[in-house]
Amino acid sequence: MALRAPGFGVGTMAINGLSRRGLLSAGVVVGAIPLAPAGAETFHRPPDIPWRPDAAASPTVPKRGDDFLYFTAVEQAFVQAAVERMIPNDALGPGGVEAGVPIFIDRQLAGAFGAASDWYMQGPWAKGETTQGWQSRMTPAQLYRAAIAAIDDAVQRTSSTTFAMLPAADQIAFLKRLEAGTASLSGGIDPAGFFKVLLQNVMEGYFADPLYGGNRDMAGWKLIGFPGARYDQRAYVTTYGKAYPLPPVGILGRPGWRGTEG
């Protein structure tokens, strides 16, 4: 049956051909379907609930491997050093670098996130509040490139080296000044703004599904006891006081899927 909605695209409220009147008309048509005479048997196929073979809500899986797609060698050195300071390898488990966080950020910057491909990136350029989301005219990829260059420039001026070559204590001190917004960066880079983005991306890389390149061996999930991409916990809702028995699982599986682990 053809769904004809006479009001479509008419009226000043039209957005993409959809108007309020059209929506109401369509509503009446859809609402009226149950009233169609039940006796009218035809050989038309029943209206299908939308579905296609082979269809799945599959994520875009970034390129695997340890070769960087976006970061230059100098940028890689900065990101590795910063990630190692933010999530160090310690008694609790692997650090951010071992967990693949730099690769995660690299893949994100090389993809849709880096290009801000689904963000509004035009003017007006009024000064926004920090609560208002992305405030830079640069895309995330552009921001990382400019901010890392500005940071290394600032370190060069004071210590004649790059951030990556600083002693760990100095790196931490510099990161703290970034976070506080007291570091002076060239090129109009907002130090606190960049730190906020970097910290956010480091956490995402440590806890996102492993298919995106970070959280290797589900290190982040094991640390906090997150079961991963599971969606049925009915059997455990009332098992009070007992450890959750299932290992974490990523969207693309876990070692147990190869029969190598319980």
Next chain:
Amino acid sequence: MTLQVRFRWKAALVFGAAVTALAVSGLSHGQPGAPSPVGSWPAAPPTAPVIQPPPASASAVERGRYLVTLGDCAACHTAPGGTPFAGGVPLNTPFGVIYSTNITPDTATGIGGWTPDQFRRALQEGRDDQGQNLYPAMPYPYFSHIAAADIEAMRAYLMTVPPAHAEAQANRLPFPLNLRVLIQGWNWLNFRPAPFTATSTRSAEWNRGAYIVNSLAHCGACHTPKTFLGGDQRDKPLRGGELDNWYAPNLNGSPHGGLQGWSTDDIVAYLSRGSNDHAAASGSMQAVVELSTSRMSAADLRAIAVYLKALPATPEPDADRPDPQKMRAGQAIYTDQCSACHGADGSGVAGLFPPLRGNPGVLQPSATTGLHAILAGAQAAATKAKPSQPAMPAFAWKLTDDEVAAVSTYVGNSWGNSAPAVGRDTVARLRARIAAHPIRLTKGPV
């Protein structure tokens, strides 16, 4: 398994519109929450089919319409969303793609100019009005058993449907299969036309079931295993066969994979609703249920069930114990990907998701049906008694051949199930075949 929620603007629009309709109707009554005649969901349908067959006194046209339903002519001759009976549906055969033809009464492109005898010959002898052989994708080996009076009634009905001008599309068959003269040889080997004869030692109900199953409903077209030429293996009636990258299960009384564990009520429920406590229709059976069996009378469904329940069991070899590591891997995958809907114990969710424990689909000598559902997904049939269509998404994108083989092996050998282990090569071959054959009887042309 994740419930598939695909957000499309069309679906969102329809949903939004439905919500709007509910809201508007609720407002107009001034009673939010009160059931409204405009937006209300249809009352729960009766569980038993209420379809009455036309009485013997009905006109030939009325009887013919019901017989055309029994014969499921629409599954092949009506394209999804197309003009009823105008043909043009591509049929995936092991030999190539064959297009169904226009059986509306259009004189130029349909059967409007055919004489009653030409129509009878098409069904019973597999020849068109020019005397040319039809490809046996047209199930004339089964239709040859239809009673002459029924054929005449089917013709009378088809002559009343709106004529549609629709030229036959060229089949895509390789040489020499594109030469229709070869069909005469095929017929000589495979075609045994004979009128249906009642078995006097059996009940009238059994005989009615035998007639429907073996003539009009042509169940054996899928459920009887085929020779390499595509003919029936006549010594294995309804023992299960591969078709269109699905496996039509064994319908005899075998305990494993057959219908021994099904009551006649179970069979009636499956055919009228598309699912029952044991299984849900998938693959080509989805269209069979939607267009044919769900529109059959209760008496005819019961007759089919009685006939099938009387088919004797056949001996089945025990499957070997599968490799423990494969079972461990399969269990891990099942727990993570399948158990939310099909249950940790394979019991499914009644009325929504089919159980896998004891499901005939997973107990066949071939795992094709389960593998196909895992790789490409599946959707329940839409019937009057059960209009909603829970769906399973495709897993081909996330499970490797080894993983699909492991989880299929685990399902086939858990909770009392026993089925041959599945190898990665089997999965790889099916994956390639599914990708290479975008045309599926299941959902028509994509």
